[in-house]
Amino acid sequence: MDSEGKEFLAAQISELPVFREFTSFFDRTRSGKASPVLRDFDLMSEYRLARNMYIFDIHEGTPTFWIRYTGMHICDFFGFDSTGRFLENLNFEENFDETIAGYHTVVREKSPYAFLNYIAFHEARLNEYKKGQQFVMIRLSFPLLDSNGDVVNIVGAMDFLDIGAAPKERFVQLPFADIPRDR
Numbered sequence: 078m079d080s081e082g083k084e085f086l087a088a089q090i091s092e093l094p095v096f097r098e099f100t101s102f103f104d105r106t107r108s109g110k111a112s113p114v115l116r117d118f119d120l121m122s123e124y125r126l127a128r129n130m131y132i133f134d135i136h137e138g139t140p141t142f143w144i145r146y147t148g149m150h151i152c153d154f155f156g157f158d159s160t161g162r163f164l165e166n167l168n169f170e171e172n173f174d175e176t177i178a179g180y181h182t183v184v185r186e187k188s189p190y191a192f193l194n195y196i197a198f199h200e201a202r203l204n205e206y207k208k209g210q211q212f213v214m215i216r217l218s219f220p221l222l223d224s225n226g227d228v229v230n231i232v233g234a235m236d237f238l239d240i241g242a243a244p245k246e247r248f249v250q251l252p253f254a255d256i257p258r259d260r
Contacts, residue, residue, distance in 0.1 A: 082246030086193045087256045089215050089238075095129045096217050099234035100258070102126055103219055112222040115230050120146070126234070133164065133231040135184055140165035142180055142231070154212070154237050170197050171211075175248040180218065182250065184228045189219040189253035193243070213243040217253065 090096045102123050106113045120127040128150035134143040140163035152158040159167060165177060172194040183190050197211040218233035 080246060080249070082193060082244040082249035083251050083255075085244045086191055086215065086249045086251050089193070089236075090191045090217055090251075090253075090256050091258065093215070093236055095126065095234055095236045096215075098123075098126050099130065099217060103232070112220070114223070115221055115232075118232065129234050129236055131233050131235060133180070133233075135228050135230060141184075142177075145230070148235075151235050171195050172248045175250075179248075179250050180231060183218050183220050183231055186252075187220050187222060187226070187228055189217065191251045191253055191256060192216045192218070193246075193249040195240070195243070195247045211240065213238040213240055219253075 103113070106117045106119075108117075115132070118132075120130065128148040130146070130148045131144065131151060132146040134145050135141060136143055142164035144159050144162055144164060147155075147158055147160045152160075164180070169176075176192070176194060176196075179190060179192050193213065193215050195211060195213055214235055214237055216233050216235045218231050220228040221230040221232060223229045
């Protein structure tokens, strides 16, 4: 890996329980298929993990990423529920363009990616405690393909870090294939 941020991200994805559980859940859901479909995911069977999961529907054009589901832990951390909105319409600063481009990479390459980025929201619905608060997100995103091989959904897991524990790089993107799974 060519940066401190990529090494840090790879270690977090390999070591944090939420990402190990999510990867295992994804593999079980796939059950031998190249790609599971959305209806294969039973979030109630993994209700603890589902608190850290999100699901996007992919639409043609812009905006592209409609947020179908946002887990409760994510909502609590953000300070609002983003379900039912387009990612491109969320009001967040820092790494907005990189975040959108990162998800486009998942769709274009039809391949899972991990991300680390600093973020702060400026949503009208944000409570006073969360206004102006900056935090660090780590995400692992898998594309779901239809029978034509097109990406129709992204299923992901997200967790949050203390800013003091995060690397200095403000945005890191790493193909899941580059992350060792045997740590």
